[in-house]
Amino acid sequence: MRIAIPNKGRLKDPAMQFIMSVGIRPLAGDDRSLMIPTSWDNTELVMVRTEDIPNIVEAGAAELGITGMDYVKEAGANVEELVKLDFGRSRIVLAVPSSWDVETLEDLKGREIRIATKYFNIAKSYLNEKGIKGRLVKISGAAEVMPLLGAADCIIDVMSTGTTLRLHGLKPIDVVMESHASVIGNEGWMKGPESERINLLLTIMKGTINGKxxxxxxxxxxxxxxxxxxxxxxxxxxxxxxxxxxxxxxxxxxxxxxxxxxxxxxxxxxxxxxxxxxxxxxxxxx
CATH class of the missing domain: 3.30.70.120 (Alpha-Beta Plaits)
Known part of the structure; x- marks a missing residue:
């Protein structure tokens, strides 16, 4: 059985801590290891990018994965949320320069704006739904610096506390979506050869959450x-x-x-x- 967890980013440490609190302990590996054996027989951790986990689980390359629901929606992956976790809470927001005389989404209507984001699909759906005219600038790194560089006018990105936005002269004016970390599985997990072990693991995971x-x-x-x-x-x-x-x-x-x-x-x-x-x-x- 394989469990995909983030190899870096804000979800890496809490995801590993949760796995260990469940009773699954990595037996080897360092920051460069991609597959790590664990204290559970025939169970290994697959260390991959957070945003790749929905597609990896959908393809059946890992039976379970821990990732943010924002990445699940962005990937459009056909996976099932099996356990809602108590970490990774965040919001994807539309943020504009603090110097702009803009306080609400309505103030943007009629403007042509460039929006930097790594959540291209989420942003596209959001703009269409809200009737905002915008050209999306797809990026893979930090979005906050893009308006300062002149590469975009505003951003759609994840926000936890808002400190990073303020440091870069930005202010959120609308919430695109709420997100949290979850354990996900593909829709066929109950029919696979590992279904009994997966079901037991999910029960223990839920028990760990209930005990906190x-x-x-x-x-x-x-x-x-x-x-x-x-x-x-x-x-x-x-x-x-x-x-x-x-x-x-x-x-x-x-x-x-x-x-x-x-x-x-x-x-x-x-x-x-x-x-x-x-x-x-x-x-x-x-």
Whole structure:
């Protein structure tokens, strides 16, 4: 089984960290390696350009891939989004020089503009939909510098924080599309020889996402306080309660969001809970 992941760019490190958190660890390789064996039997990582991953997966050269949904749309690849990931969030925006007296898309209508972009297909569809007259300047590198060089008037490019745009004297005036990283597969993955292993891997991947930001809480509670403590606790279904031997006391266990832990501890302590233990959770398989 092959999993294609970015070999450079903003998605490379979070994609590798996610793969490792799932339990797949690269066994060898350096920045020049294209195919890396892993701790999973007969599973290797294919290190390729982020924008090439949709086409590689569509062709079946890799069973799964991690890439941005902006690249999927740009490639027009016939692939399926299997797991939405919690990183790689970004927006593709139309940005114009800050010096322009332009604040909205309507202010551009009627103008002939040159737009530099590496998202040629996305930009073409967007301009047609919005009724904007523009000549696209297809590039493969940094778009932000193109207006400064005089190669274009404005750009359509990815924006995470907007800092890079501001440094180059640009301001976003419209969002072309929202994007995020995903695990993708081709439409025939369920019929292939690796379908069972892929399905298991997808289950573990989803469990890894579900486990992020959650904590396991254990506590001991005397019988007289049990009802009050349980009423103070969140749970995915219901708290787990086990009687402690020889005493009118109980062990209570539940799962909670990390951000809620301070409030939960305050409530259960005031309700009589003791010996509270909080543990990290790696995965939650539903």
């Amino acid at each position: 930001g959650k904590k396991m809480i254990f506590m001991n509670v005397e019988g007289k306080d049990l009802e009050m403590v349980i009423s103070s606790l969140p749970a995915m279904l219901a708290p787990s309660v086990s009687k402690l031997g020889g005493k009118d006391a109980w062990e209570v266990m539940t799962v909670a969001e990390e951000k809620d832990i301070p409030e939960i501890i305050s409530k259960v302590k005031n309700s009589g809970a003791k010996d509270i233990v909080i543990l990290d959770i790696e995965k939650v398989i539903k």
